[in-house]
Amino acid sequence: ARATGEPLAPNTLAGVCAAPGVAVGQLVRWDDADLDPPEQASGTSAAESRLLDKAIASVDADLDTTVRDASQRGAVGEAGIFAVHRVLLEDPTLLDAARDLISLGKSAGFAWREAIRAQIDVLSKVEDALLAERAADLRDIEKRVLRALGYTSAAARTLPAEAVLAADEFTPSDLSSLDRTRVTALVMARGGATSHAAILARQAGIPALVAIGDALHAIPEGTQVVVNASTGRLEFAPTELDVERARRERSRLADVREANRRTSQQAAATSDGRAIEVAANIATLDDAKAAVDNGADAVGLLRTELLFIHRPAAPSADEHRQSYQAIADALGGRTAIIRTLDVGADKEVDYLTLPPEPNPALGLRGVRLAQVRPDLLDAQLRGLLAVRPLGAVRILLPMVTDASELIGIRKRIDELAREAGRTEAIEVGVMIEVPSAALLADQLAQHADFLSIGTNDLTQYTLAMDRCQPDLAAQADGLHPAVLRLIAATVAGADKHGKWVGVCGALAGDPLAMPLLVGLGVTELSVDPVSVPGIKARVRTLDYPLCRQRAQDALALESAQAVRAASRATWPLD
Known part of the structure; x- marks a missing residue:
């Protein structure tokens, strides 16, 4: 739901609700710097192939653990999403494309990234939200395998006690590795309300806004913000009164959700x-x-x-x-x-x-x-x-x-x-x-x-x-x-x-x-x-x-x- 067309208050951005709720917190930029593997292989093609196989096997083992843990917690949606990632990871066309590039002298990391991006390009031309989301899943797998190959970007940061995370778009593994006790909301410049990240946010009860646009990136890191995902609003200079009101609303909504669940x-x-x-x-x-x-x-x-x-x-x-x-x-x-x-x-x-x-x-x-x-x-x-x-x-x-x-x-x-x-x-x-x-x-x-x-x-x-x-x-x-x-x-x-x-x-x-x-x-x-x-x-x-x-x-x-x-x-x- 979004309250559209009403004039926006100053210091307010509008987005589309992906997971309802109200939150207060400090804005933290989550965007990973791109992992940038060198194009040329440092070893033989066979050695690079083995590196890729090893990285994929380790990511697969991690995903397997994630799926099992989620199932035991009863988080069926989360288990389902990462089970899909295992299937995508084992896609023979993807592996063949990466191996072809390795045989041309490319590094394992570069070959993997190129092969995945070719598939992402195909999917991101898609009109259908469900298939476009698969592109987000592939980006997730791209990052995981590159990390397993030893490429690092901004490592996990310590979050403030109440963090509103901002990104162009979140991937499911971004969310599975979050400290959920500290994250109060997610806000995205792009993304759709039916993406896997949105589904995980809804299941975790974390309010989320998508499609805010590039104006999101202009808000300085560390700014205190109020997110009202239910009305599709992000306020980035709230008064103390706004903050207090948002906190009260949040605890009221939690009570209502519990009462609704019972009936x-x-x-x-x-x-x-x-x-x-x-x-x-x-x-x-x-x-x-x-x-x-x-x-x-x-x-x-x-x-x-x-x-x-x-x-x-x-x-x-x-x-x-x-x-x-x-x-x-x-x-x-x-x-x-x-x-x-x-x-x-x-x-x-x-x-x-x-x-x-x-x-x-x-x-x-x-x-x-x-x-x-x-x-x-x-x-x-x-x-x-x-x-x-x-x-x-x-x-x-x-x-x-x-x-x-x-x-x-x-x-x-x-x-x-x-x-x-x-x-x-x-x-x-x-x-x-x-x-x-x-x-x-x-x-x-x-x-x-x-x-x-x-x-x-x-x-x-x-x-x-x-x-x-x-x-x-x-x-x-x-x-x-x-x-x-x-x-x-x-x-x-x-x-x-x-x-x-x-x-x-x-x-x-x-x-x-x-x-x-x-x-x-x-x-x-x-x-x-x-x-x-x-x-x-x-x-x-x-x-x-x-x-x-x-x-x-x-x-x-x-x-x-x-x-x-x-x-x-x-x-x-x-």
Whole structure:
């Protein structure tokens, strides 16, 4: 959530909330000086190769220990992230590229850095936040192996008692090595709210702001700052009163979180009895466990992109089945809505070999890719159809623009189900991410079992603003009345055919947006697992007729700021 568009107070910077909370502390720059290995080898190619193997083995052993420790502490998310790092570290294409450079007389460190950076370059051209985060993971592994080779940068510093760490972007291993007793918040010039660093910060309960921009680097080291991540603000010359207020707010929030956790396993309904399902957005098996721990009623969105990247060939139907089956088992009877592959020509998956596109956000994305490479979708659908018990998963199709795309894929699903000897239907829903889909919701609802609104993309396509660009991130606000009108149109279209509508975009977890979504008739909110207890608690305080009235009022307002102000006036954030 961010309070956008309101004029900033002096000495205040705005960012995007990656992990909520309030903190006070001294600003400490964390940015590592780049590790700079010499280009030419000092020994033979064979000796350099052995050095690299040894360094990789030692990093792998460290990661293994980290994963085991995290699992024993019950930090499944953290364990999952570093388990992914082990997989990336063992990527044969990466090692082959490094060895090729070593055979040309390059040093182990230089070869490793070049090989990783080639992969990072590919990933950082990506429009998709989930894959762009893989670039951050690779940067992390790059630094770890270089350190294991003996290259050092600013060694671990002693932190002040209350440190607000500032960096261009944090990597997961930066965070795993932190003294968490001293770090009160993280602030980043770049980065996204769904990066691994953000996920670790949320799980550790450390407030974090991302996409603040380069102005962050102008604040002198040692300055006292107040971070209010929930409103997206960093104050760098607070008065004593500001500091005192922030400290009180911090202890109050801790009490609220504890109270919410105690009721998180119960279903949520408004005070007048309208049931709202609160589900979780996940990408891995570890996320599924976190969803259950936090009381999620279901999984409202499982992103499957991670299955497709960093591998020499596309996953088989059976690999798909195994992944989804493991998640279904972990959910213990809760249903999972699984989104089919949402990659396009901007997401360079080696075996896709798609032509480069001048404007990937408007290119081959989501179901459009399925028309060019039906084999990829077929393997995924076969895997989905094989999950047991039969009602455990529902299929969600991304980037649908009209009913003909949906009808075509539904037909294919029926054929594959018959082939597999399955007689029970599987539920199929569509993502409403494109304005055309929202405007045609009545036609889509005729053929779909449910509609799920991806507010991040819907906002980006409605306002023509790239949500990954730091200078636009704050204006690309899903509470814009135009976006709310499209949500209202989606619910009205679905109602004609008795279908339900969920929201799985960031707006569902935004405490100012959520009452308005409920008021527009949305009955499922799918949020980050750690946000589930707080959203459930907030649902229980709402009065549905009031939400309906305020949502109608919001449709007539002129800006996202006006909508946020009106929502805050009705439902204060305290």
